[in-house]
Amino acid sequence: xxxxxxxxxxxxxxxxxxxxxxxxxxxxxxxxxxxxxxxxxxxxxxxxxxxxxxxxxxxxxxxxxxxxxxxxxxxxxxxxxxxxxxxxxxxxxxxxxxxxxxxxxxxxxxxxxxxxxxxxxxxxxxxxxxxxxxxxxxxxxxxxxxxxxxxxxxxxxxxxxxxxxxxxxxxxxxxxxxxxxxxxxxxxxxxxxxxxxxxxxxxxxxxxxxxxxxxxxxxxxxxxxxxxxxxxxxxxxxxxxxxxxxxxxxxxxxxxxxxxxxxxxxxxxxxxxxxxxxxxxxxxxxxxxxxxxxxxxxxxxxxxxxxxxxxxxxxxxxxxxxxxxxxxxxxxxxxxxxxxxxxxxxxxxxxxxxxxxxxxxxxxxxxxxxxxxxxxxxxxxxxxxxxxxxxxxxxxxxxxxxxxxxxxxxxxxxxxxxxxxxxxxxxxxxxxxxxxxxxxxxxxxxxxxxxxxxxxx
Numbered sequence: 001x002x003x004x005x006x007x008x009x010x011x012x013x014x015x016x017x018x019x020x021x022x023x024x025x026x027x028x029x030x031x032x033x034x035x036x037x038x039x040x041x042x043x044x045x046x047x048x049x050x051x052x053x054x055x056x057x058x059x060x061x062x063x064x065x066x067x068x069x070x071x072x073x074x075x076x077x078x079x080x081x082x083x084x085x086x087x088x089x090x091x092x093x094x095x096x097x098x099x100x101x102x103x104x105x106x107x108x109x110x111x112x113x114x115x116x117x118x119x120x121x122x123x124x125x126x127x128x129x130x131x132x133x134x135x136x137x138x139x140x141x142x143x144x145x146x147x148x149x150x151x152x153x154x155x156x157x158x159x160x161x162x163x164x165x166x167x168x169x170x171x172x173x174x175x176x177x178x179x180x181x182x183x184x185x186x187x188x189x190x191x192x193x194x195x196x197x198x199x200x201x202x203x204x205x206x207x208x209x210x211x212x213x214x215x216x217x218x219x220x221x222x223x224x225x226x227x228x229x230x231x232x233x234x235x236x237x238x239x240x241x242x243x244x245x246x247x248x249x250x251x252x253x254x255x256x257x258x259x260x261x262x263x264x265x266x267x268x269x270x271x272x273x274x275x276x277x278x279x280x281x282x283x284x285x286x287x288x289x290x291x292x293x294x295x296x297x298x299x300x301x302x303x304x305x306x307x308x309x310x311x312x313x314x315x316x317x318x319x320x321x322x323x324x325x326x327x328x329x330x331x332x333x334x335x336x337x338x339x340x341x342x343x344x345x346x347x348x349x350x351x352x353x354x355x356x357x358x359x360x361x362x363x364x365x366x367x368x369x370x371x372x373x374x375x376x377x378x379x380x381x382x383x384x385x386x387x388x389x390x391x392x393x394x395x396x397x398x399x400x401x402x403x404x405x406x407x408x409x410x411x412x413x414x415x416x417x418x419x420x421x422x423x424x425x426x427x428x429x430x431x432x433x434x435x436x437x438x439x440x441x442x443x444x445x446x447x448x449x450x451x452x453x454x455x456x457x
Contacts, residue, residue: 012240013237013240014151014237014239014240014255014258014259015188015191015192015236015237015238015239015240016184016188016236016237017259017262018144018147018148018174018188018191018239018258018259018262019177019184019185019187019188019190019191019236020184021140021143021144021262021263022140022143022144022174022177022178022184022187023177023178023182023183023184023187024184025136025139025140025143025178025263026136027132027133027135027136027442029263030135030136030139030266031266033269033407034139034266034268034269035135035442036407036411037268037269037271037407037410038135038138038139038142038268039135039438039439039441039442040271040273040407040410040411040414041103041112041113041117041138041142041268041271042113042117042120042134042135042138042438042441043414043415043418043434043435043438043439044102044103044113044273044414044417044418045096045102045103045113045114045117046077046117046418046422046434046438046450046454047417047418047421047422048096048099048101048102048114048421049077049078049092049095049096049114049117049118050077050078050421050422050425050426050454050456051099051101051349051421051422051425052078052094052095052096052097052098052099052101052211053076053077053078053079053095053456054078054425055095055098055099056208057094057095057098057208057211057212058078058079058091058094058095058098060208061090061091061094061095061215062076062079062081062091065081065083065087065090065091066081068087070083070084070087071084072084073085073088073122073125073126074087074088074089074121074122074123074125074126075088075121075125075451075454076088076091076092077092077095077121077451077454078095078425078454078456079091079456080455080456085119085122085123085125085126085222086122086219086222086223086226087219088118088121088122089118089119089121089122089172089215089218089219089221089222090118090215090216090218090219091215092117092118092121092122092215092218093114093115093117093118093211093214093215093216093217093218093219094211094212094214094215094216095211095215096111096113096114096117096118096211096214096215097111097114097164097210097211097213097214097215098208098211099277099330099349099352100210100211100274100277100278100279100327100330100331101274101277101349101421102114102214102274103271103272103273103274104271104272104274104280105142105145105146105149105267105270105271105272106270106272106379106380106401107146107147107149107150107267107270108145108146108149108163108164108167108168108171109149109154109156109157109163109167110149110162110163110164110165110167110168111164111168111214112141112142112145112146112168112171112271113142113271114164114168114211114214114218115141115145115164115165115168115169115171115172115214115217115218115221116138116141116142116145116168116171116172116175116218116221117138118172118215118218119137119141119172119175119176119179119218119221119222120134120137120138120141120175120179120447121447121451122218122222123175123176123179123180123222124137124179124446124447125446125447125448125451127179127180128445128446129179129446129447130444130445130446131440131441131442131443131444131445131446131447132442133179134179134441134446134447135441135442136178137174137175137178137179138175139266139268140174140175140178141171141172141173141174141175141178141221142171142267142268142271143174143266143267143268144170144171144173144174145167145168145170145171145174146171146267146268146270147257147258147259147262147267148167148170148171148239148245148258149163149167150254150257150258150260150267151239151246151253151254151255151256151257151258152167152246152249152250152252152253152254153250153252153253153254153257154252154313155250155251155252156249156250156252157202158313159249159250159251160201160202160203161200161201161202161249162200162201162202162204162205162210162213163200164200164213164214164217165198165199165200165213165214165216165217166198166199166200166217166249167198168200168213168214168217168218169194169195169197169198169199169216169217169220169221169224170191170194170195170198170221171217171221172194172217172218172219172220172221172222172224173190173191173193173194173220173221173224173225174187174190174191174221175221176190176221176222176224176225176226177190177224177225177228179225180225180226180229182225182228182229185236186228186229187228188236188237189228189232189234189236190224190225190227190228191224191236191238191239192228192234192235192236192237192238193223193224193227193228193232193234194220194221194224195238195239195244195245196234196238197216197220197223197224198217198220198245199213199216200213200216200217202316202317205317205331206320206323206325206327206328206331207327208327239255239258240255269403269404270403272400272404273410273413273414273417275347275413275417276336276346276347277330277346277347277348277349277351277352278318278329278330278331278336278346278352279317279318279330279331280380280400281310281311281314281317281318281333281379281380282318282330282331282332282333282336283380283398283400284380284381284382284398284399284400285308285310285333285336285337285382285384285398286336286337286340286346286398287398287400288382288383288384288396288397288398289337289340289341289384289386289396290340291396291398292384292386292394292395292396293340293341293343295394297388297392297394298386298388298394299388300341300342300343302388302389302392303341303365303368303386303387303388304368304387304388304389305368305369305370305387306337306341306368306369306370306384306385306386306387307369307370307372307384307385307387308333308337308369308370308371308372308382308383308384308385309372309373309374309377309382309383309384309385310333310371310372310373310374310377310382311373311374311377311378311379311380311381311382312373312374312375313379314333314373314379314382315371315373317331318330318331318332318333319331319332319333319371320332320335321334321371322334322366323335323357324354324357324358325354325357326352326353326354326356326357327352328357329352329353329356329357330352332366333369333371334366334367334369334371335357335362335366337365337366337369338362338363338365338366338368338369339351339356339362341365341386342361342362342365344356344362347417347420349421378399378401379401380399380400380401381397381398381399381400381401382397382398382399383395383396383397383398384396384397384398415435418431418434418435419431419435422434422454425456426453426454426455426456430453430454430455431453433449433452433453434450434453434454437449437450437453438450
């Protein structure tokens with residue numbers, strides 16, 4: 001039996017210590033690889049946000065924002081509108097997550113950049129924060145989110161919370177507080193205001209509410225920082241207090257994991273990027289299928305059935321058996337296996353449409369796929385068995401868990417991904433301009449140079 005949270009074991013001053021770390025983090029104290037990966041997050045985030053701005057979800061949100069009206073200070077990517085920072089963060093954050101093509105971070109069990117970058121963009125533009133300040137604030141947000149996620153453990157996610165919305169709100173708040181130069185005490189209060197707004201239900205996966213969680217997290221972070229700067233009353237121990245964030249939302253509170261290696265160990269380096277436009281849980285399978293298809297014994301015409309053995313945790317995340325919408329198809333092992341085996345491009349957004357879910361050959365291949373769970377598999381691993389007749393089976397193990405070792409190659413792949421997403425919308429010249437601006441972000445006066453190239457004609 002899982003024991004309940006024991007408040008007597010809670011680390012003292014947990015919220016305060018995270019606030020001290022976040023508010024004091026400086027660009028010059030960041031390791032070079034952390035700066036590099038942060039810029040990779042920014043470039044990838046801009047690409048998926050720009051592409052996501054074409055999703056119907058973004059049009060609905062910008063329509064809502066326009067109807068409300070606001071003081072124009074921050075740019076909405078893909079539209080050219082300028083809204084209040086919180087409204088711009090809402091639209092940009094939701095667009096960043098709309099295509100489920102954005103990065104993930106295991107300690108969060110969610111998507112960091114979609115919740116955090118919109119805050120850096122919106123407040124960076126409003127306040128005129130320089131490139132180094134934007135990088136430092138972004139890293140502060142990722143680190144706080146990762147550490148809050150680590151202390152909550154997987155039980156938070158298993159209870160049905162979508163951590164991009166819940167844990168992501170703390171990351172967004174940390175970035176907002178850092179950019180507004182709030183001191184540690186005020187940042188702790190900012191976390192308190194953030195906590196009482198944090199929300200997001202996993203039951204919304206496959207609907208437009210899932211990406212809304214990222215947008216709301218970004219918006220919540222800005223609201224929290226702005227209210228904290230105005231001495232809005234709250235608790236400054238919200239992470240560890242009785243009936244606080246951990247006490248109410250997890251059964252496996254691990255407070256020490258929030259502080260382990262603080263300031264020395266950077267979770268930003270563990271951000272994982274997507275090269276398939278689907279739920280990250282399907283990626284180990286897709287990589288394994290790519291290897292299987294390169295096997296000389298493989299013959300597509302002889303495929304009789306495909307067996308997938310996946311982690312138990314994946315069954316209620318990306319196991320929609322018969323998707324009927326593009327959104328649902330991203331969360332379907334069977335659909336994605338069919339795409340791969342039919343040599344459709346899983347990095348292409350066009351592969352995930354309502355029409356593709358109804359294509360006869362995809363349905364036929366999809367129905368050859370069975371999915372079962374295996375207790376011994378890591379959350380991001382999959383075992384694949386492709387049966388070619390009665391006597392021939394090709395097997396492969398896929399695992400997305402191991403850390404990245406070559407950040408340079410990762411950057412090259414992400415630049416290629418960005419160009420594929422951006423060039424059809426903003427053209428080759430503007431794409432080059434944005435790429436150059438982000439790779440040299442620490443030398444830029446702010447986000448303006450990058451944003452100026454992101455307008456869709």
